[in-house]
Amino acid sequence: MAIGAALTAVCSWITVPSAVPFTLQTFAVFLVLGLLGGRRGTVSILLYILLGAVGLPVFSGFRGGLGILLGNTGGYIAGFLLSGLIYRALQRFAAKGVWAEALVLLAGLLACYASGTAWFMAVYTRAQGAVTLGTVLSWCVIPFILPDLAKLALALLLTGRLRPVLHLN
Numbered sequence: 001m002a003i004g005a006a007l008t009a010v011c012s013w014i015t016v017p018s019a020v021p022f023t024l025q026t027f028a029v030f031l032v033l034g035l036l037g038g039r040r041g042t043v044s045i046l047l048y049i050l051l052g053a054v055g056l057p058v059f060s061g062f063r064g065g066l067g068i069l070l071g072n073t074g075g076y077i078a079g080f081l082l083s084g085l086i087y088r089a090l091q092r093f094a095a096k097g098v099w100a101e102a103l104v105l106l107a108g109l110l111a112c113y114a115s116g117t118a119w120f121m122a123v124y125t126r127a128q129g130a131v132t133l134g135t136v137l138s139w140c141v142i143p144f145i146l147p148d149l150a151k152l153a154l155a156l157l158l159t160g161r162l163r164p165v166l167h168l169n
Contacts, residue, residue: 001036001040001043001044001047002044002047004028004032004035004036004040004041004044004045004047004048005044005045005047005048005051005058007028007031007032008025008028008029008032008044008045008048008058008080009048009051009056009058010028011023011024011025011027011028012024012025012028012058012059012060013060013061013062015060015061017061018139018143021060021061021073022143022144022147023060024151025060025077025080026080026109026112026148026151026152027151027152027154027155029045029080029083029084029108030105030151030152030155030156030159031155031158031159032044032045033045033083033084033087033105033108034101034105034155034156034158034159034163035159035162035163035166035168036168037088037091037168038084038087038088038089038091038092039088041084041087041088042081042084042085042087042088045080045081045083045084046081046084048080049069049077049078049080049081051064052064052065052068052069052077053065053066053069059077060073070123071123072119072120072123072124073116073120074119074123075115075116075117075118075119075120075123076112076113076115076116076119076120076140077116078115078116078119079111079112079113079114079115079116080112082108082111082112082115083105083108083109083111083112084108086104086107086108086111087104087105087107087108090104090107091104098156098160101156101159102152102153102156105152105155105156106152109148109152113140113141113144116140117133117136117137117140117141120136120139120140121133121136124136
């Protein structure tokens with residue numbers, strides 16, 4: 001679980017700056033959940049968030065601290081935990097196989113988008129003034145859909161190859 005948190009941190013440092021930075025965090029979340037399963041994967045994500053909350057520079061741009069979690073993008077970071085919880089809940093009921101796992105991860109990604117977008121709107125509106133949902137979606141979600149789907153596919157591929165070798169599940 002600690003290695004999963006470390007992997008998420010390293011993936012967060014690979015960043016393309018924008019209003020919401022392009023990182024490999026979502027890839028790490030997908031991979032950690034796929035390899036460790038819902039319970040251990042979610043604990044790994046929680047550990048990553050707690051490390052950042054206490055100030056370790058595990059978030060994008062080598063940043064850490066509560067200010068990041070309470071800032072514009074904090075809802076997306078919290079959304080990673082929500083993704084893990086959804087993965088854990090749905091994994092119990094989902095059929096086995098790559099397509100079922102993809103749908104469960106996609107449900108978690110949608111929850112991450114929703115929580116992050118709601119948080120971004122609240123924080124941005126308080127600091128800068130009102131902003132429409134369409135504007136926030138155009139900044140924070142739409143540009144990320146295709147890259148996130150590619151990250152999901154890569155994580156599924158690696159999970160399928162690594163799970164039998166690592167004997168994790």
